[in-house]
Amino acid sequence: MKKFQVVVKCSLGIHARPAAQIAQACSNLRAAVTLETDHETAQGNNVLExxxxxxxxxxxxxxxxxxxxxxxxxQKIQAVFEAMGPKEKKVPVLKVAFFGTKDYDRLY
Known part of the structure; x- marks a missing residue:
């Protein structure tokens, strides 16, 4: 039996996509994987848990x-948790200008 701890680094926590990635990584394994937090326990191959x-x-x-x-x-599970971490990438900013001549357009 191997037991280790990982810290969730994703800014949204474990949401649907990371949960599916964890379950997919665990579904092809012969070992039984269990994940635990302070108050809940989940089987590694069950997305809803x-x-x-x-x-x-x-x-x-x-x-x-x-x-x-x-x-x-x-190793597979640790790799999935590491891939969940924040990504350092630049996001292009789209600047939009609105012009209007009506009174209600001038408010905004």
């Missing part, structure tokens, strides 16, 4: 892996 963890940004999730491919499973 992972969402029910309500793990917000900064929450600590304890991951337990038990089975024949523990090391591979632990």
């Amino acid at each position: 992972i969402l029910n963890l309500h793990a917000a940004k900064g929450a600590t999730v304890t991951v337990t892996v038990d089975g024949p491919d523990e090391e591979e499973a632990a």
Whole structure:
């Protein structure tokens, strides 16, 4: 049995997309994966249970892996949590100007 902790770095916490990525990573493993927060427990291959963890940004999730491919499973799950982290990319800004001659347009 392998047990480790990860901190949720995603600004939205574990929402639908990260939960699906975790479940997808766990579905191809022979090891049983369990995720725990302070108040909830979830099976690694069940998206709805992972969402029910309500793990917000900064929450600590304890991951337990038990089975024949523990090391591979632990590495895959840690990789998924690392990929969830914030991305450093520039977002282009779109500037829009509105012009109007009506009285109600001048208010805005």
